[in-house]
Amino acid sequence: MLDKVLLSDASLQEIDNELDKYPKDRRQSALLAALRIAQEEHNWLSDELIEYVAEVIGVPPVRAFEVATFYSMYDLKPVGRHKINVCTNISCMLRGCDQIVNYLQNKLGIGFGETTADGKFTLKEVECLAACAGAPMMQIGRDYYENLSPEKIDTILQALP
Amino acid sequence: MTTVTIEVDGKSLPAQAGEMLICVTDRNDIYIPRFCYHEKLSIAANCRMCLVEVENAPKPMPACATPVMDGMKVFTRSKYAQTAQQGTMEFLLINHPLDCPVCDQGGECPLQDQAMDYGSDDSRFLEKKRSLPSHDIGPLIATEMTRCIHCTRCVRFGEEVAGVVELGAPGRGEHMQIGTFLNRSIDSEVSGNMIDLCPVGALTSKPYRFAARSWELQNHPGISPHDCLGTNINIQTLRDQVERVLPIDNPEINQCWLADRDRYSYEAVNSEQRLTQPMIKDGRKWREVDWETAINHATAGITTVLNSGSGNDIGKGIGGLAAASSTLEEFYLLQKLIRNMGSDNVDHRLQQCDFRDDNIAPRFPASEIQIQHYNNLAAVLLVGSNIRKEQPLLALRLRDGCNKKGTKISAINPVDFDFNFDTVESDVAAGGQMVRSLATQAAHVAQIKSAELPFDIKKIADSNPGFEQTANNLVAAGENGLIIIGALAQQHTDASLLKAISQWICDTTGCKLAVLGCANSAAGWIAQCVPGDNGMNAGQMLGQNGSAGLRCFILLGTEPELDSIDGKSALATLNKAEFVVQISAFKSASVMKYADVLLPMAAFTESAGTYINCEGRIQNAKVAVTPKGEARPGWKILRVMGNFLELNGFEQITIDDVTEEINLTDITPSCRLVELQFHPTLSSGEKSTPDLMESDSLIRVVDMPMYRAEVTLRHARALQQTADNPPPAAGLNPATASRLQLNDGNRVKVQNQSGSATLELRTNDRLAENCVYVPAGFMETTDLGRHVRVTVKKIE
Amino acid sequence: MEIEFNTVRKAYNVCLPDSSRDQPWTLKSYQANGGYQALEKILREKTPASEIIEALKASNLRGRGGAGFPVGVKWSFMPRDADGQKYVICNSDEGEPGTCKDRDILRLNPHALIEGMTIGGYVMGATVGYNYMRGEFWQPYEVMERAMKEARQAGYLGHNLLDSGFDFNLYSHLGAGAYICGEETALLNSLEGLKGEPRFKPPFPATFGLYGKPTTINNTESFASVPAILRGNGKWMNSQWFKDLGVENSGGVKVFSVTGHVKLPGNYEIKMGTPFSELLKMAGGVWKGRKLKAVIPGGSSVPVMPAINIMKANMDYDSLQQNGSAVGAGSVIIMDETTDMVKVLERISCFYFEESCGQCTPCREGTGWLYRIIRRINNGHGTMADLDTLLDVANRIEGRTICALGDAAAWPVQSFLKHFGHEFEAKVMAMDGLYAASAGRAGAAANPANATADSA
């Protein structure tokens, strides 16, 4: 029973819009999107939130949990305001992502999977993001940043609120 | 379907085009190793153990997922096939603990066995082995997830067979881990089957854990006494002690499954509450005695009562009550004993309260459709049946039919039960409203079939149309349709009416009827353990707080204060009786208050006996273990009592001698009343419909929770700890609760004419409005007796 | 919206727009360059589906997602006239390391994809399509949403397209970070809201696909190629034109993502059969004036080729295969003479280990094993026996799994060991020497592997 409402009306509306894409009896198709929308509102997916989304979609909680733990873009722990995803896969590696990673880690004083003390940045290592021609690259939030250099990183991070 | 010919290891075999290779090889006893494949589950093809060589295929093919084609040539033991199988085995073992001696699965582990055939005794794996935490997922299943090989059989069982998604496989790749959401407990009533399905020691039986090694156990085929299916069980023993119960595959009854009730009830047999020594009450004190003293004491007490009667009244003051799970022979000897003493007061239907159709009843409650056809029905109407908890394995069949054949299932129940199959329509109606709902369906049927609706039904039927599809579905299904009268209907104050209306619908539509009696009730009827024309039924014997005037009771395996719907009256009656003989496997405080002699009886694993299931199938159980202590099989105790009472006809030497006396010819399962009779008045005030009532009184919905319904189950330790056995509480629909200004968790006093019960309130939106659900089977609720109309007040 | 498109180095205006086009992602720009002519003609003339299928077969267009299956043939498998819902699905999951072409098609030429999918729906009798984009593709998603809106307003999507009586609804579905969802049946499960676990085949999607309904899945580039092929360079349905751009068995032009150690990394839409050396030249040659050491020509899962082999090869299906590799997804990863091949393989193996869905035993257990051995070797704790084990484990995965990820994990290992085994041996020997030297000292482990199992 939905005795607690964990999502805003806007988020629930967004989930409804997603549901509209699929046949009526295939609500589970919107599960991935619903989890993303919930995460966007709350920064991360707590167990409680996953169960809530499962109820909204109408699937057993363990199904939603399976999905939340299978896909790498879901955060099952709190993350910083800006999630920096650095690609270290082969094309980026060949073009020096090691230096980029070192630079970021030193600059922010955190390792992969960690969040800065002020809660501003989380650093994550990710697999190839399909921007290999712009290697080395990273994604922050929804945006891609390519052809990185230490100087470019300084400018990018500075511009973030 | 086209038949094709394939060649396996040089042998030419016929097969159905498109069936999976492994089905063909299994049928022909050609062994192909496997872990994920199971004939009752969907194909996952993920373990890759069943790889074989198929001529012209570019790679090894999984036999479980390769459809056969004409002329296909398969090699299951070629070098190529074996290399593939060995490769998979190596992968399975690199992260699997190699400590079989301390694993509970050791000795019956497919992984261990197949490792012998396909594994290497040397490991090249130099990395650290993976290990995973194990969690407590309830009282029945122990987990050791490090041993899991990710075959997902358990997950598929839950989703496909049991119909509850509890286990899943969160995580990706190597991090995938079988488990429940937040390590919650597994609550399915058929969960134990996952233990059988798990091919390694990841899921094992918690009560059985480390009790024995499989090779030490002896197997004893048996019959589960707990419902009307007659499930085939294998009782496994070590040193004359029951250690475990497993299913015996019987495609016509239980297939390869067991309900948890069948699997774990054996724990009661070893419980500390077992009565192991005859006991008699001297004044107010109990003492243990030998059998002779006890039987002498018992017969002396009975004789005193007998002697005080005269002429036609001799014996009338005596009553006999048997548990519904008794064996055919026990039922038979009890009624013989009672009748030979000149009484006709014998019964086994403690949960029933409407006996108006006894004299037109069929020979025994039955299902007119065989168990194996429950998967193939077109339409089903459940009347007062929580089939999932009453006959869990029948519910699995309905689910299968619903998924595969599109069975259209409807229900008329006081609670919108959480079934494991879809219902097309479900009417939540309690009390008289339930009868009305069924009568309304009859009216629809009459209209569709242009049949004349008997006036008595018309009188009850609602003008409000109710369901729209159910009647159509039943008419369309014809003889492929079924109406099931469940326990809640049989316990109903208008049970006879529900049966009669259902029968009328069946007569009119051609549908079949099933009255699913509890436990071995069919045998009770067939053995005549029901009152004759001059006798009192269980309700009369125990009802009215002893005013029926019975002075002596012989109880066989029953504790009427908990087994009957009206526990209060039963207790009053028994306390008032002059002499009570209790023949039972268990002792309890309440019994010791009213009984005068306790005769220790063998439990179901300790006694031979005959069980007759709802399709009239006669099955014999043998002794698996010696009775505990001084306990003796019920039939022997009754026979000896007959001797001591100097009655005729108690000369049997073996149980077969008893069985032979019973007329078992022509047991055709029919549940039609000899002539259709309606009792159309929803007579007394307490039976009136909720909507007619003044606002502060409610209808009580009574139910026997699945693990409270018999004394054996009440002593099965692990079952008592499951979610299906919550402490008694008062259930209220949230709307009703808010009308009464009550909240979930409040302590409330439920009160009626006979007494009260103080309980915690649980709101439940599946419950009919203006009703309060209070379970029977608990001492805490016996005081409420049988009165249906109750009030609920908050205790500050 | 402004989109940089400096990653398109060469375009043929089939899938990638050239720099002469202003704001190529707009409907206006697309239409000005022949866009939607094909769809309009088909809808107006009710061109029989079979004719379009024949044209596609004749074009020699092969699937661009990796397996290279002829598109026309695949489309012909759909039970077009059968009752019930059917689906067309575009695979824009683009996860193969080294591949970045679909993202540019989505961002720069969304209408080509929309038109291609709509034609696909028409040909296969499907009224609903889904475009499955990887979850990270937020910008492409927004571009697509906008383009779909434009198309809907112009009557190219939605109900009763251009009054033809044909409906086609297209929706975007975002993934959430899982390479395996690029595998077509894992993609279907993901679309159904499940974990992205591949399904075993048979049944194939054409009979049992999304929601159990007949479904065809093609790559972004495959769909986006269709309108241009049917336009036939000015002559309607002149698919021969496309075929002739390429070579025998490899029709047309294809986008190659050239990445790694080159001067001008980027997407190159070039004729099939172009010699690799020419492509390398277009990309400005190996960077920093260095020598070429090796190339992975089709994304991380295809076998690596040493410089001498790739320099002999042309960029088409047959030639690459003859020279020991494959076109794959067309991701050409260039490695110069300084590249540490052990390190490269370690990274590749790590990827497949991370991305294995985990259902098949050989892949779940084997990818981790491979990765850990290679990591050990790279860290200097390998033994010669490890090299044998490595190859044997790879062989035991290959061909034994539900989907091709198992193969994709095995092939790099096999090919790296085959062509660059000496580098692995050198790493092992260097440490073996060290251990030999220290063997006399107390406490030194006899087997270096035991000493630091699972070091990292």
Ligand SMILES: Cc1cc2nc3c(=O)[nH]c(=O)nc-3n(C[C@H](O)[C@H](O)[C@H](O)COP(=O)(O)O)c2cc1C
């Ligand atoms: C592990 C794996 C990953 C794949 N990833 C992609 C992908 O990202 N994009 C893609 O188009 N095809 C991918 N494929 C291929 C698809 O399964 C499928 O063959 C393809 O989408 C069909 O389209 P096409 O015929 O147009 O090439 C992948 C295959 C495998 C085995």
Ligand code: SF4
């Ligand atoms: S090969 Fe790997 S990724 Fe593919 S289905 Fe099997 S486990 Fe999953």
Ligand code: FES
């Ligand atoms: S039994 Fe065939 S793959 Fe598991």
